[in-house]
Amino acid sequence: MFEPPTASTDQQPGELGLVQWHDFVCREEFVFDSGQKLPGITIRYETYGELNADKSNAILICHALSGDHHCAGVHSFHDRKPGWWNNIIGPGKPVDTNKFFVICSNCLGGCQGSTGPGSINPETNLPYGRDFPWLSIADMVRAQHLLVTKHLGISCLYAAIGGSMGGMQVLQWGISYPHAVARLLPMATTARQNAQAIAFNEVGRNAITRDPDWNNGNYGRGKGPQTGLAIARMMAHITYLSDKGLEEKFGRGKVTAGSNRSPLDAEFEIESYLRYQGQSFINRFDANTYIYFTKALDRFDLFGPSGRLEDALSAVSARTLVIGFTSDWLFPPPQNRAIVQALLRCKKHATYAEIDMDLGHDSFLVEAPELYTLVRNFLSV
Amino acid sequence: MNPPVNKHNKRERDLQILGQWIENGASVLDLGCGRGVLLDFLHQQRGIYGVGVDIDPAKVAVCTRKGLNVWQGDADAFLRGMPDQFYDWVVISRTLQDLTQPAAVINAALRVGKQLAVGFVNYGYWRNRLATALTGAKLRNEVFPQSWEDTQPHNPVTVAMFEDFCQRHNIQILRKVYLRGDWHARLSLQPICAQATHCTCSRGADSYFRSKSN
Numbered sequence: 008m009f010e011p012p013t014a015s016t017d018q019q020p021g022e023l024g025l026v027q028w029h030d031f032v033c034r035e036e037f038v039f040d041s042g043q044k045l046p047g048i049t050i051r052y053e054t055y056g057e058l059n060a061d062k063s064n065a066i067l068i069c070h071a072l073s074g075d076h077h078c079a080g081v082h083s084f085h086d087r088k089p090g091w092w093n094n095i096i097g098p099g100k101p102v103d104t105n106k107f108f109v110i111c112s113n114c115l116g117g118c119q120g121s122t123g124p125g126s127i128n129p130e131t132n133l134p135y136g137r138d139f140p141w142l143s144i145a146d147m148v149r150a151q152h153l154l155v156t157k158h159l160g161i162s163c164l165y166a167a168i169g170g171s172m173g174g175m176q177v178l179q180w181g182i183s184y185p186h187a188v189a190r191l192l193p194m195a196t197t198a199r200q201n202a203q204a205i206a207f208n209e210v211g212r213n214a215i216t217r218d219p220d221w222n223n224g225n226y227g228r229g230k231g232p233q234t235g236l237a238i239a240r241m242m243a244h245i246t247y248l249s250d251k252g253l254e255e256k257f258g259r260g261k262v263t264a265g266s267n268r269s270p271l272d273a274e275f276e277i278e279s280y281l282r283y284q285g286q287s288f289i290n291r292f293d294a295n296t297y298i299y300f301t302k303a304l305d306r307f308d309l310f311g312p313s314g315r316l317e318d319a320l321s322a323v324s325a326r327t328l329v330i331g332f333t334s335d336w337l338f339p340p341p342q343n344r345a346i347v348q349a350l351l352r353c354k355k356h357a358t359y360a361e362i363d364m365d366l367g368h369d370s371f372l373v374e375a376p377e378l379y380t381l382v383r384n385f386l387s388v
Numbered sequence: 389m390n391p392p393v394n395k396h397n398k399r400e401r402d403l404q405i406l407g408q409w410i411e412n413g414a415s416v417l418d419l420g421c422g423r424g425v426l427l428d429f430l431h432q433q434r435g436i437y438g439v440g441v442d443i444d445p446a447k448v449a450v451c452t453r454k455g456l457n458v459w460q461g462d463a464d465a466f467l468r469g470m471p472d473q474f475y476d477w478v479v480i481s482r483t484l485q486d487l488t489q490p491a492a493v494i495n496a497a498l499r500v501g502k503q504l505a506v507g508f509v510n511y512g513y514w515r516n517r518l519a520t521a522l523t524g525a526k527l528r529n530e531v532f533p534q535s536w537e538d539t540q541p542h543n544p545v546t547v548a549m550f551e552d553f554c555q556r557h558n559i560q561i562l563r564k565v566y567l568r569g570d571w572h573a574r575l576s577l578q579p580i581c582a583q584a585t586h587c588t589c590s591r592g593a594d595s596y597f598r599s600k601s602n
Binding site: 326328344345347348351352354356357358359360361362363377380381384385387388 | 450
């Protein structure tokens with residue numbers, strides 16, 4: 008049960024309380040980077056706070072692989088948890104909804120309301136499945152740009168903010184639409200994934216496609232390769248944490264109760280935690296989206312054919328703050344740092360800050376005063 | 389007794405001197421930029437394009453509030469990633485004592501910057517010598533306030549040592565200012581009378597190209 012909306016005070020941030028999602032139905036043809044087309048797309052999104060008269064206070068939040076448009080507040084007072092970034096977004100919080108109009112949309116290709124592989128193909132009346140066009144980070148950003156400019160009528164974002172895959176979208180915003188965004192705040196991200204990150208994604212995809220229920224991506228709603236998807240999630244979840252973080256949270260702690268356990272039952276707390284993560288993921292996520300999103304992550308490469316990050320980043324005109332986390336071994340600090348150094352080699356306005364936290368890649372989602380201060384400071388000028 | 393010197397007027401003097409040297413619109417890299425006081429000043433007074441490097445996350449956060457460009461990390465790692473002669477100026481102001489490999493950083497700074505401005509407090513200031521000789525203990529005064537057990541590793545560099553270093557590394561000192569004990573009047577006397585110094589260094593053209601071809 009979640010508290011109803013509360014206003015912020017000088018000392019204490021408030022809560023957004025009930026929020027609602029909306030659908031932007033775009034009936035124009037959408038052309039993907041791959042050249043494939045859809046006759047139209049739907050983008051599900053939420054907004055918090057008030058857009059000011061000159062539409063200059065809009066902040067776009069970009070979600071990560073398993074995230075969605077619901078980043079703050081609750082849909083019902085019976086929700087077990089608020090939106091995924093509720094700790095940073097809200098009245099009086101670092102992304103202050105008293106000052107800013109915050110927008111967050113489910114990425115194109117997603118499975119939480121935006122057009123994706125699970126949507127119905129009007130030509131066949133069946134889900135697109137693997138007929139859905141190949142998707143890139145730039146495609147997701149192009150869809151967000153339509154939402155922001157065409158639907159919401161905002162010509163320039165005050166800022167775009169996101170971690171991990173969201174950070175890639177933020178960078179892509181600065182490159183694709185340099186005049187439509189004034190500040191970029193990517194964190195725990197990379198300009199391209201190293202072999203290790205691609206390797207983990209490939210194991211996840213294999214878990215899905217080798218599940219007997221995969222059926223080449225054709226399956227009905229609520230069906231499909233659920234075991235494979237749960238295993239993909241369990242493994243990926245480990246890469247979002249860290250040795251130290253896991254040790255502090257679980258250590259070798261054991262699940263109590265039941266003495267006559269089979270060796271296949273969850274014995275350690277970490278096992279039961281991962282099983283829970285896997286199970287809850289299959290209730291909300293689609294295996295095809297998982298494959299399309301991880302492929303978009305793997306193919307994202309701002310170094311481009313020349314191998315020079317500057318070629319892509321020279322287009323950026325926004326001020327940029329990149330935040331890396333010391334214990335992030337998925338997109339480690341050097342990969343975050345490299346983005347800023349390349350921006351500075353282009354004589355851009357950019358800052359690199361690093362936060363010393365033990366919680367790995369997912370550190371950006373956790374309450375941390377250092378992160379809050381950086382976000383507040385960056386957004387204040 | 390030392391003439392009264394406070395943190396504020398020391399900083400003012402540093403800013404004045406560097407503000408006179410650095411031209412309008414220059415690109416400036418400040419190694420050990422701290423809270424960005426110099427960069428902020430140069431940005432407002434001289435319209436520079438500035439970048440700071442600092443290892444301290446709290447100071448980086450303060451720079452972010454001022455809208456400055458900062459890179460959190462080691463100076464040498466940052467310099468390695470930058471092309472030759474990229475900035476008009478590199479500034480090492482009151483950071484020299486805290487570097488682990490001063491020679492490597494100075495040489496890299498001379499590669500990355502067209503000119504290097506170095507400012508540091510003179511450990512060889514006569515009052516410092518006298519105090520050390522008399523007490524036989526680690527120097528402690530307004531400029532070096534901490535006791536030995538509270539300090540980071542520290543290079544007690546003197547004006548004479550620095551000038552000798554420049555000579556050995558074929559670094560030309562183009563301009564220098566010695567500041568008296570009150571941190572105010574400039575001196576043309578022996579560096580032993582200086583409590584602090586600022587100088588502009590550049591690699592002799594000859595040596596710069598030689599070092600590139602190596």
